[in-house]
Amino acid sequence: MAEIVSFRKDAAGAEEGGLLTRSLRDGVLRLVLNNPPANVLSIALLEALLEELETAGAEPDVRVVVIASTGNVFSAGHDLKELTARRADEDQGAGFFEKTFRLAADLMLKITHLPKPVIAEIDGLATAAGCQLVASCDLAICTDSSTFCTPGVNIGLFCSTPMVAVSRAAHRKQAMEMLLTGETIDASTAKDFGLVNRIVPKQYLAQVVSKYAAVIASKSPLTLKIGKEAFNRQLELPVEAAYDYTARVMVENMLTEDAQEGIGAFLGKRKPEWKG
Template sequence: MAEVVSFKKDAATGQAPISVAVNDGVARLTLANPPANALSIAVMETLMDELDKAAADRDVRVVVIASTGKVFSAGHDLKEMTARRGDGDRGRAFFERTIRLAADLMLKITHLPKPVIAEIDGLATAAGCQLVASCDLAICTDKSTFCTPGVNIGLFCSTPMVAVSRAAHRKQAMEMLLTGETIDASTAKDFGLVNRIVPQEYLSQVVQKYASVIASKSPLTLKIGKEAFYRQIEMPVEEAYDYAARVMVENMLVRDAEEGIGAFLEKRHPEWTGE
């Protein structure tokens, strides 16, 4: 039976911005403030709190970030931000807080010791596209669309650019950032933003299958591997090989690797201890 919990309410809407379900090793965090599922301060703070809880929960192996409604996420809450232009500093302090919080959220996903899968059904735009690009895997419906449209309103998507340019190929990322045009799911897959495209009716089923497969692996191995992936990807190739070799040797010495190799040789299922 899934555990469903409601959390801190958005002061503006009075609604809980995130719903949480934990079942069979998978924590499902659902953006629940349609129609825009905007990344307001309350939403981002709640997401970060729930990611921290998932990281600390030994029973959680994989995190899924999904949404309700027709928009996965429209990015930052522009109404929330515009309302602060009347502040004495024209909103600077609030803008800095919002953008810094978004960066911290994306980094938390990258540094989370557990894989994070984005489940997209609808539009992911601006910081919403950044959220997709920041997740380890992304699976979307054939009706999903993606864009970084800041250039259309005089605000270049500079922070979404960080994640998008690391997920998509360089020229494709620039195409999105310079034109601000919306791309369909097939183009997003060609660009490298998503892993799989599935019919809408099968989306949750496919995501759950991926999550279950990953959740069946050693949690320690997943932690080691995810950290190593993001560290080596920024290194020169020689340095990356030196680093990866050290990681692999240390990985070989942990109990789960000994158990996994032993189970493979003995033709049995491994019993992970996370050690």
């Protein structure tokens, strides 16, 4: 499939550059944050990401989504200047703050519930809601110079919403360490904590992410949908209930055409042809 590239308008309506660019090739949709220098998650960028993911969820040609960024900062999180400017509102900004944090939560939930795997490609700093975005993705691959933090405690604004994703990706005590100290951790520590899957040299980042995406995109899209939903749901259940639930999922999965095709292809030593 030929690569399809398009641009999203920024808040001023400008096409050039755009806050978010997209390209689709061989089933892999790349969404690139393009809001330099810090790729802050402004209202406009949050809305653009939500729109793209909503479309991707229903688009058969999209098998895997990659979220990347331009520049030296993956994302510095919420736009503090945008938020601070609304303190002059009649409600001291409460309505705008609620809208911002609700949109961010909707984005993270959209990633979690998207019926397709989402990979974060990180090169640079991922802080606050930017770290939350990384933690929300199904997989995360970063360069060896990438760094991560949840520094809200340093400015009197605890990273409570980023905490939801970070505490579900990292181990409990490591997540609390990040949240309570606000200190920046390097890529190696982030891998030890459980925030990222792989660390690669900068020059190989796109290549490694593309390889992961291609491998995943080659699988049955229906099976990926079933598996991602079951993975997230069983984590919320007690172990006995989790086994009861996943046993039912296995039966339902076994009855699908793709399972029949996949098992038949394996036994017949041939490549499967997925129906989806």
